Amino acid sequence: xxxxxxxxxxxxxxxxxxxxxxxxxxxxxxxxxxxxxxxxxxxxxxxxxxxxxxxxxxxxxxxxxxxxxxxxxxxxxxxxxxxxxxxxxxxxxxxxxxxxxxxxxxxxxxxxxxxxxxxxxxxxxxxxxxxxxxxxxxxxxxxxxxxxxxxxxxxxxxxxxxxxxxxxxxxxxxxxxxxxxxxxxxxxxxxxxxxxxxxxxxxxxxxxxxxxxxxxxxxxxxxxxxxxxxxxxxxxxxxxxxxxxxxxxxxxxxxxxxxxxxxxxxxxxxxxxxxxxxxxxxxxxxxxxxxxxxxxxxxxxxxxxxxxxxxxxxxxxxxxxxxxxxxxxxxxxxxxxxxxxxxxxxxxxxxxxxxxxxxxxxxxxxxxxxxxxxxxxxxxxxxxxxxxxxxxxxxxxxxxx
Amino acid sequence: xxxxxxxxxxxxxxxxxxxxxxxxxxxxxxxxxxxxxxxxxxxxxxxxxxxxxxxxxxxxxxxxxxxxxxxxxxxxxxxxxxxxxxxxxxxxxxxxxxxxxxxxxxxxxxxxxxxxxxxxxxxxxxxxxxxxxxxxxxxxxxxxxxxxxxxxxxxxxxxxxxxxxxxxxxxxxxxxxxxxxxxxxxxxxxxxxxxxxxxxxxxxxxxxxxxxxxxxxxxxxxxxxxxxxxxxxxxxxxxxxxxxxxxxxxxxxxxxxxxxxxxxxxxxxxxxxxxxxxxxxxxxxxxxxxxxxxxxxxxxxxxxx
Numbered sequence: 116x117x118x119x120x121x122x123x124x125x126x127x128x129x130x131x132x133x134x135x136x137x138x139x140x141x142x143x144x145x146x147x148x149x150x151x152x153x154x155x156x157x158x159x160x161x162x163x164x165x166x167x168x169x170x171x172x173x174x175x176x177x178x179x180x181x182x183x184x185x186x187x188x189x190x191x192x193x194x195x196x197x198x199x200x201x202x203x204x205x206x207x208x209x210x211x212x213x214x215x216x217x218x219x220x221x222x223x224x225x226x227x228x229x230x231x232x233x234x235x236x237x238x239x240x241x242x243x244x245x246x247x248x249x250x251x252x253x254x255x256x257x258x259x260x261x262x263x264x265x266x267x268x269x270x271x272x273x274x275x276x277x278x279x280x281x282x283x284x285x286x287x288x289x290x291x292x293x294x295x296x297x298x299x300x301x302x303x304x305x306x307x308x309x310x311x312x313x314x315x316x317x318x319x320x321x322x323x324x325x326x327x328x329x330x331x332x333x334x335x336x337x338x339x340x341x342x343x344x345x346x347x348x349x350x351x352x353x354x355x356x357x358x359x360x361x362x363x364x365x366x367x368x369x370x371x372x373x374x375x376x377x378x379x380x381x382x383x384x385x386x387x388x389x390x391x392x393x394x395x396x397x398x399x400x401x402x403x404x405x406x407x408x409x410x411x412x413x414x415x416x417x418x419x420x421x422x423x424x425x426x427x428x429x430x431x432x433x434x435x436x437x438x439x440x441x442x443x444x445x446x447x448x449x450x451x452x453x454x455x456x457x458x459x460x461x462x463x464x465x466x467x468x469x470x471x472x473x474x475x476x477x478x479x480x481x482x483x484x485x486x487x488x489x490x491x492x493x494x495x496x497x498x499x500x501x502x503x504x505x506x507x508x509x510x511x512x513x514x515x516x
Numbered sequence: 517x518x519x520x521x522x523x524x525x526x527x528x529x530x531x532x533x534x535x536x537x538x539x540x541x542x543x544x545x546x547x548x549x550x551x552x553x554x555x556x557x558x559x560x561x562x563x564x565x566x567x568x569x570x571x572x573x574x575x576x577x578x579x580x581x582x583x584x585x586x587x588x589x590x591x592x593x594x595x596x597x598x599x600x601x602x603x604x605x606x607x608x609x610x611x612x613x614x615x616x617x618x619x620x621x622x623x624x625x626x627x628x629x630x631x632x633x634x635x636x637x638x639x640x641x642x643x644x645x646x647x648x649x650x651x652x653x654x655x656x657x658x659x660x661x662x663x664x665x666x667x668x669x670x671x672x673x674x675x676x677x678x679x680x681x682x683x684x685x686x687x688x689x690x691x692x693x694x695x696x697x698x699x700x701x702x703x704x705x706x707x708x709x710x711x712x713x714x715x716x717x718x719x720x721x722x723x724x725x726x727x728x729x730x731x732x733x734x735x736x737x738x739x740x741x742x743x744x745x746x747x748x749x750x751x752x753x754x755x756x757x758x759x760x761x762x763x764x765x766x767x768x769x770x771x772x773x774x775x776x777x778x779x780x781x782x783x784x785x786x787x788x789x790x791x792x793x794x795x796x797x798x799x800x801x802x803x804x805x806x807x808x809x810x811x812x813x814x815x816x817x818x819x820x821x
Binding site: 121 | 566589593602613
């Protein structure tokens, strides 16, 4: 195994097998599970399977009409009354949870009256409304009735057809934004790992021994790859839990929701070309800062120089939503330190020209390489500097003989 | 071919000269002592040999040429300031150090186990480094230095924090390594350890090499014009003696300038004295160190590297 991978594996396991990391890793999914559990509990509390009364004075309502399987899941027993007084008595006796009054001409007027003491279960009202819809569309040809039941779908397309925005392709919009938030969270929360990656070894004097086994480039590359593995693990676990929550959690919250998980290849490429170099850049910059100082705490203070622009991009989100093609929005989505948080938001709300994505990715790649060089140089210059931090101009001084 | 050849190297930090025109050679299988007071430039010299620092002048050859990444695997280094990951279990730290020197997992496991047993640390292998005593950490650091069976070992204060039993064990190990042909450069302030272990030394002071050569030769050169003599009876009156000092039954005779030891021995025999001990008095290395560093004694013809 090459030395770079030895360092990467060591760096990865040094962080991953710490109790505090495992706690941080699992805390987000646990929160998600807790939230879904709470919402499921609220939904369960909102379900009432007691019979529902119906007073149909028009005689037009057909309770035997066929419903979809999803709608049938809300089914409650319907008790029919010939007059409202009987229904009222049943309600007062607690035999029914509520009753609907369908007067003469209800279908034409589109009006019905619901009477209850305590608000009826959402399943019961949903079930009755599905029955009413089915009654109203019954006279239409079945295709039309089905289309009406499905509702509308709007799809917007770029003139060349390269991007299509529609509610069915929601993942193309949501995933880059989700990855962007996970990215920001990981960079901001893990900045300490990066700055400590070298600073700790300087502090405990391990660095001098390491330098007799490795070149500075190998060490920095190994550390950045190892810490990248930590972030990938973190992002994978969180996104997997988010996907699981959508697959199994959302149907609990809204059984009628029919999620489509289709994702266009363009979105996957976009995520890769933006986030991989962006992560490398942040990792290397933060490592460089850790190598330039004498104590891990100092490194964390210095890390704010890099993480602040990322945090600042939150304030530009409004602008991105409102006018994603304004010059300010374009500038900050190209600027390397804010690109990973703002470019995905623009991707969600507008069709970004390919050249802009290419320029952003190219800038990020260049900056990542520059940051790796800076980190290796900081390590070379600062590894045995235990009493004073490096100054920026020292980085660019010519090497001694 | 010498394992290490250092020729006229210098290094400055800002305006301060840390090392000035230092030269020395270390031969295969020898234990070489690099001595000097604090801040003399020993560590900077070692770091230049290890290619951690570049020298500004001169040249350094290790195993017949400049230091390379591949050659680093043939070198074991234990710096003065110990450096192990404090928050990790001992065994894991040693495996990592071994892997960095190119050892496979199986080799690393076998060698780590053997060294831990030898250093009596096997029961502590799962403890975090910070939970070990200072002496144990010192032994762990030595294992990290030796685990990849280097051909050149550079150790700074190897006996620091060790009790007499462990000190003896480390000395035995260093002698074993030397006997196997491993070259050792040892930096220490403990002169009696140098006298016991080293074949040759370099004494560095204020960045300059001030004493260099075989230990026996250096001691001889620094011997005063004196003899240690012990006889069964009282010491007879002897000609050509300027002064004599007696401690615990041993007498040191300071000779007149023109008196030779042979003349004294002949006078003793002629006086019928029963001689139990007769030797040229040579100073301890510590005395030489203090004399040279304090600038009290730079005899003519001193070998200055």
